Amino acid sequence: MRAPRLLGMAAVVPLLAAGLMPATTAVADTAETAAPVQLLELTTSTGEATEVAEAGLEETTSAGTSGGTGVAPGLNERLATVARAASAGGVDPEADALLLTEPLEVDDFLVAGFTWTGADELPDGLDVYLRVRENGVWSEWYLNEASGAGRDDSVGVAGTEEFVTGGADAVQASVIGDAADLPADLQLALIPGQPVGEEVLEPENLDSVDAEPTAVATPEEAEDNLTSGLTAPTDVVTQAADDAAPQEGEPEPTEAATATTESAAASTGTSGGTSISPNLPAALAAATTAGSLPVPVITRAEWGANSSYMTWTPSYVTADHVIVHHTAGTNSYTSSQSASIVNGIYYYHAVTLGWGDIGYNFLVDKYGQVFEGRYGSTSAAAGKMVVGGHAYGANTGTMGISMMGTYTSVSPSSTQLTNVGKMAGWFLKRAGVTSATGSSNFTFKSTEKYKAGQTISLPVISGHRDVGYTTCPGDVGYSKLGQIRSTAQSQINAMGGSSNTKASNSRQIHLNNGWSGTASVVFYYGASTSTILAGDWNGDGVDTTARRDGTLFGFRNSNTSGDSLRTFAYGRAGDEVLVGDWDGNGTDTLAVRRGSTFYFKNSMNAGSADKVVVYGRAGDQVLVGDWNGDGKDTLAVRRGATYHIKNSITSGSADRVVVYGRTGDEAIVGDWDGNGTDTLGVVR
Incomplete structure (x- = not known):
């Protein structure tokens, strides 16, 4: 059984006071304002129905016992709908309800989901349905099945798949089944952008509203290409990708012209014709196309991930399978809402379900926009992937990619399918897989379908239903796996293998893993004018290289020749660049120094600085190290033979001042005795 959720159910949970404020550095939708998640409680901690959960039954009962006298036209229509459903042997979420809320007016939300405690799955025969009002029109009733997702270590609570809307302002929930099977703490979460x-x-x-009867969404084959009904994304006009937006005490940027030209160049590449969502900050949108990625990928920083919600430490493992998913919902969202929807899914997974991060490695909306999901997914080394929470018991060794929308009765768009296939092919090629249409052995952790340690021959591109008891990715979505595999195979064929042949005007890098006079690894990376940096960019314990070209940075997660995994702009051309693990999460990132002001970034992305501090003097030499062994790198400044050491990324006085060596010495930093703390050394 998964651990119960510990987040309190007070009227308003003060996440804001706890410092969980959405990041101001990348706003997912400028039209969205911060708002609380609304919780509709349907059962108590003992599994008893709440007043809210039974309020809608009174209306249904009164309608059914009216004898046809004095019944409003709307109720006559409702009774007719019930009769049609009964004659067809179907289910009516109102007439057959064990629990039924009234149609309730609520604040706008984009993502919804049911959660409960006491069991991972709902009992057989107990079903939950949901319908929502969008733009004044009520949707069909949708069956919300248990997600079959979650962390392999069972951290978190049970819940349904996330239900995606195009912006709903009213909701009605129904539960069908036996009262004895009602779970404890059943609630519906309504999550804004x-x-x-x-x-x-x-x-x-709560205020109830009028609601016309609607049918239950049922599977039926749809036309293959629905893109004609979609609003085309709007191209973004690239603006200056300079350093952090001015924060308190920070000078205005002054070198925007150079950054504009270089950022625009960095954004070109194999775009696949996909535009970046117009709601993204233009300075960030320019940095979404990595040299080796097959399509632009909107990073976590770009869609506005709040780092405070990310409590699940990334773990990278060998992976060579892809699991395809869909979400659930009405499919009526616009391209400009997609980033906010991803943000809502992130909250649902990380906080509501208690996983500590979004479960999918990538998400693709119906317009073909690709979003980075689980932290570290784009920066994973070739042949590896950060473990997600997209398929319980089958997360380890797979990449999970979700098509945003419900594809039970309609088809994903051709652009969506194409970009899912391209991302799958990119991942498989880097994992050494040569056939996207083949199968290979896969060993499960534990699922309802397969025992822990059981190994089967699994298609390298599979649907969620192949590894668990779920209908995901929908009947029509599942039927499109062949098309996804075909596109993935084309992507594999199009990608060249890694080569250590010198590219034109590139730098040759010689790495030595021992103390011999011969290099252990030789490869080419960067231009002859590039500054080469080193760090552990993905937290796998292996340092790899990055390149700096003016304001542009690129990095790789393997010590091999090739293009940058991602290119982004940060800071100014004249800034001094520092590398360190500033937040102690096991990955190195960048900081830039401008005089005595330092701009720290906790991800390898463009955007504003995560922290800005003033320390030391403009002429000081700066050293980076973990001086107190807490796992976080901080600064020291050297002035002659005097070192001013700081144990936190803050302004103010030094925590320690030491005099060591001579003014003319060269200072070096290292953990010389292996005790976990860095200290000084000097070279004469």
Whole structure:
């Protein structure tokens, strides 16, 4: 059984006071304002129905016992709908309901999901349905099945798949089944695009609204290409990709012209014709195309991931299978809403379900926009992937990619399928897989379908239903796996193998893993004018290289020749660059120094600085190290033979001042005795 959720259910959970404020450095949708997650409680901690959960039954009962006298036209229509459903042997979420809320007016939300405690799955025969009102129109009723997802270590609570809307302002929930099977703490979470805190919707504060009867969404084959009905994304006009937006005490940028030209160049590449969502900051949109990625990928920083919600430490493992998913919902979202929807899914997975991060490695909307999901997914080394939470018991060794929308009765768009296939092919090629249409052995952790340690021959591109008892990625979505595999194979064929042949005007890098006079690894990376940096960019314990070209940075997660995994702009051409693990999460990132001001970044992405501090003097020499062994790198400044050491990324006085060596010495930093703390050395 998964651990119960510990987040309190007070009227408003003060996440804001706890410092969980959405990152101001990358706003997912400028039209979105921060709002609390709304919680609709349907059962108590003992599994008893709440007042809210039974309020809709009274209306249905009164309609059914009216004898046809004095019944409003709307109720006559409702009764007719019930009769049609009964004659067809179907289910009516109102007439057959064990629990039924009224149609309730709520604040706008983009993502919804049911959660409960006491069991990982809902009992057989107990089903939950949901319908929502978008733009004044009520949707069909949708069956919300248990997600079959979650962390392999069972951290978190049970819940349904995330239900995606195009912006809903009313909702109605139904539960069908036996009262004895009702789970404890069943609730419905309604998540806005910029969630902050949580608010329980009390019965006395709820308003019911009129709702016409609607049918239950049922599977049926749809036309192959639905792109004609989609609003085309709008191209972004690239602006200056300079350093952090000015923060308190920070001077205005002055070198925008150079950054504009270089950032625009960095954004070109194999785009696949996909535009970046127009709601993304233009300075960030320019940095989404990595040299080796087959399509632009909108990074976590770009869609506005709040790093405070990310509590799940990344773990990288060998991976050579792809699991394809869909979400659930109405499919009525616009391209400009996609980033906010991803943000809502992130909150649902990380906080509501208690996983500590989004479960998917990547998400692709119906417009073909690709979003980075789980932290570290784009920066994983070739042949590896950060373990996600997309398929319980089958997360380890797979990449999970989700098509945003419900594809039970309609088809994913051709652009969506193409970019899912390209991302799958990119991943498989780097894992050494030569056939996207083949199968290979896969060993499960533990699922309802397969025992822990059981090994089967699994298609290298599979649907979620292949590894668990779920209908995901929908009947129509599953039927499109052949098309995805075909595109993935084309991508594999199009990608050249890694080569250590010298590229034109590139730098030759010689690495030595021992103390012999011969290099252990030789490869080519960067231009002859590039500055080469080193760091552990993905937290796998292996340092690899990065290149700096003016304001542009690129990096790789393997010590081999090739293009940068991703290119982004940060800082100014004249800044001094520092490398360190500033937040102690096991990955190195960058900081730039301008005089005595330091701009720290906790991810290898463009955007504003995560922290800005003033320390020392403009003429000081700067050293980086973990001076107190807490796992976080901080600064020291050297002035002659005096060192001013700081144990936190803050302004203010030094925590320690030491005099060591001579003014003319060259200072070096290292953990010389292996005790976990860095100290000084000097070279004469």
